[in-house]
Amino acid sequence: MPLHPAGPTQIFTFPDVAALSQGLDTYVAKLSAEAIHRHGKFTVAISGGSLPKQLAAVLKHNKSVDFSNWIVYFADERCVPLDHEDSNYLLAKTELFDYVNIPQENIHTIDPDLVSDPEEAAEDYISQLAKTFATKDSVRFPVFDLILLGVGPDGHTCSLFPGHALLKEATNWCAYITDSPKPPSERITLTFPVLNHAHHVAFVAAGAGKQDMLHQLLDTPGHLPAQMVKPVTGTLSWFVDDAAAAKITSTTHKGLERL
Numbered sequence: 048m049p050l051h052p053a054g055p056t057q058i059f060t061f062p063d064v065a066a067l068s069q070g071l072d073t074y075v076a077k078l079s080a081e082a083i084h085r086h087g088k089f090t091v092a093i094s095g096g097s098l099p100k101q102l103a104a105v106l107k108h109n110k111s112v113d114f115s116n117w118i119v120y121f122a123d124e125r126c127v128p129l130d131h132e133d134s135n136y137l138l139a140k141t142e143l144f145d146y147v148n149i150p151q152e153n154i155h156t157i158d159p160d161l162v163s164d165p166e167e168a169a170e171d172y173i174s175q176l177a178k179t180f181a182t183k184d185s186v187r188f189p190v191f192d193l194i195l196l197g198v199g200p201d202g203h204t205c206s207l208f209p210g211h212a213l214l215k216e217a218t219n220w221c222a223y224i225t226d227s228p229k230p231p232s233e234r235i236t237l238t239f240p241v242l243n244h245a246h247h248v249a250f251v252a253a254g255a256g257k258q259d260m261l262h263q264l265l266d267t268p269g270h271l272p273a274q275m276v277k278p279v280t281g282t283l284s285w286f287v288d289d290a291a292a293a294k295i296t297s298t299t300h301k302g303l304e305r306l
């Protein structure tokens with residue numbers, strides 16, 4: 048039985064961020080094992096913000112996970128050098144990669160030589176994706192095993208911001224943005240068709256500051272970027288702590304009991 052058969056959005060709640068990290072560990076370890084069993088690798092895209100820390104807290108100590116078969120991309124990345132404090136890669140490295148044995152060549156970073164040219168950097172990222180994902184005529188987009196997303200107070204996810212032209216991107220796998228309202232302004236980002244072709248997509252959100260946005264995103268229909276994440280055949284899950292979940296009226300599940 049798959050953990051999350053395709054179907055409606057599942058919302059898992061946790062009493063606090065420590066428990067949320069435990070739930071994420073269980074979820075990611077299971078999907079990793081399933082994917083490696085199925086096709087010898089686990090393809091995962093990771094966002095920035097608070098996610099890498101929440102993801103890694105328990106997972107980085109999990110010796111049962113075969114990190115040697117992970118292939119990692121970034122759901123979005125800021126156009127800064129890899130050792131810059133704003134780099135999503137640096138954050139994921141210090142929180143997770145430094146603790147586990149993902150082969151360096153399996154970690155797909157923005158090309159540090161192209162950070163001053165976001166358009167080129169996005170094109171290069173598409174070339175990198177093409178090395179991992181063989182696409183078929185029927186599916187013209189990469190199919191990640193898992194994409195992990197955060198959500199901003201305005202409902203953005205990845206570097207896909209409300210009202211931005213990138214929300215309409217239907218062809219390119221990765222796009223660039225030079226006017227991100229969240230600094231830094233220059234970034235590259237996976238696009239909706241890629242997010243929506245993944246086997247599994249999970250949002251992670253914690254803290255009272257996310258209460259109102261989560262209520263809006265999950266309880267009322269709308270077209271904010273996070274609401275445009277609707278996997279075609281994959282599953283969609285939310286991992287939230289009780290503080291962030293306080294105003295959600297849709298059905299939620301206690302994650303520690305359910306996962």
Ligand SMILES: O=C(O)[C@H](O)[C@@H](O)[C@H](O)[C@H](O)COP(=O)(O)O
Binds near residue numbers: 199206
């Ligand atoms: O690089 C980025 O800026 C992110 O990938 C971005 O989409 C982030 O996930 C959200 O802004 C949530 O950030 P927080 O988790 O810090 O609220």
